[in-house]
Amino acid sequence: MSEQEDNFSRLRDANFTIIGLGLMGGSLGLALKQRGIGRRVWGVNRRETVIDRAVELGAIDGGTTDAVAGVADADIVVLATPVRTIIDLLQQIGPHLKAGCLVMDLGSTKSDVMKAMMCLPAGAEPVGGHPMCGKEVAGIWAAEASLYEGAIFPLTPLERTSPAALALAETLVERIGATPVVIDARRHDRLVAAISHLPYLTAVMLVSAAAEVAAEDALVWPLAASGFRDTSRLAASDVTMMHDILVTNREHIGEMLQRYCRHLDRLIALVENGQEDELRETLGQAWQDRYSVISDQ
């Protein structure tokens, strides 16, 4: 049997436990169940009503509010909560994991999560993960089996992670329709600071600035059209998730904010000094970059 066939059957026969049944965890459960992956998919969530809903949707076979009990029999555990909760949960569940258990997470920053994964017992196989997909609507009610399809899915193993465990994680990612990219946790955190955390903060600042203007002239909101809606969309992201991201990725976000600040200072100077040629060049370069690297649907 090839390694891939072996991993296919390991996934098919594995007991999965997903901790956190929000958009990401719920969608993972749906993707596993609809593809027939896993002997059983168990769910852990603080709220009973969410577990009930996940069962109704067919995202899990059953669940519990007790993370320790939830992982007792698991071959593969996936943590799908905000980052700081993942770190707390890793401490709680560590001593109760089965030997050889693959422990993955879907957290948006990786360095602090990998530090916590280093403290897992020797028998556990840790692989960090961060699917580059999502929606601004949180919760199990927004879950979709297709959420991961087409997404880039960075994986951040530790040195101690066995090649077999990493290969299993990669196969799992491929089986739910995503593309795994193995990457160092620190490099990951710096890159997502640029293309995910900074955009979130620009959306927050845009809304804050427009709200100030709205306090003086309420017509500002009715005038806001699709351009404002798209540019500010990320400000509607889950606040707890984003707060954890900002706190656990301070260094790289600080770098990106400083970088952005230099662009802002330069732009203010170009506008105020009426430097039309330089302004046009800046706009043209951004148009070119955006056009050549990002495809809109």
Place this chain on the structure above:
Amino acid sequence: MSEQEDNFSRLRDANFTIIGLGLMGGSLGLALKQRGIGRRVWGVNRRETVIDRAVELGAIDGGTTDAVAGVADADIVVLATPVRTIIDLLQQIGPHLKAGCLVMDLGSTKSDVMKAMMCLPAGAEPVGGHPMCGKEVAGIWAAEASLYEGAIFPLTPLERTSPAALALAETLVERIGATPVVIDARRHDRLVAAISHLPYLTAVMLVSAAAEVAAEDALVWPLAASGFRDTSRLAASDVTMMHDILVTNREHIGEMLQRYCRHLDRLIALVENGQEDELRETLGQAWQDRYSVISDQ
């Protein structure tokens, strides 16, 4: 006959001339033709191929590259080019307008356009306009008859504009599916600086910052997901259109950039000093504002 019925028949029997057959002008032509508004719809464009395409699409009945010839017989002229071209064209066509001609424009800033409209001959009826709709794809090839449907459409008359001409412009706006809002040009320009021009510039700066990071680590672009795509979408706007906007609305854009700069400075301090409670409050307030005022489809 009521004023509205009178305006309906005036619109039906009017000779229209649209100057500039890009996304906005082309879509206006399609909207007029498909609704049976206008005895004839004439188009003016620098490029013959664009005129030919507009005729093929059914956006105009015919056209010319000569703006002066194009307006000779027009009852309603609509200028749909970038703002500084509108200002140049107003000077050119002014002496050749028929007495009583309604002169509108679709330019994105209004103060400088209205100054140019003040110089039109006494017989002309100037009404500035700015439909709050659009796409990041420019040109007649992207035109749609439905572009104006549901859009807010600010109208900025001059003191000299007759109530009858303003009422005719309002009826025209309603007939193509948009909602007219009569507003002072300066107030318009300040509000759109907040909800349109500032968002454009944040998108430009985001792309500029990410491109810097990409020069060091090319993986940044493949990782960019829907959040970056939406937040940076406006950077793909037509550069000439946006450059004209920035140059003709410098004062208000300067105000908004300074305002935004204060939010950025504050955010940098919160992140760098690890002021978690204040950070969370800022994110929560933006979430609340975004949620309560903007509805995503």
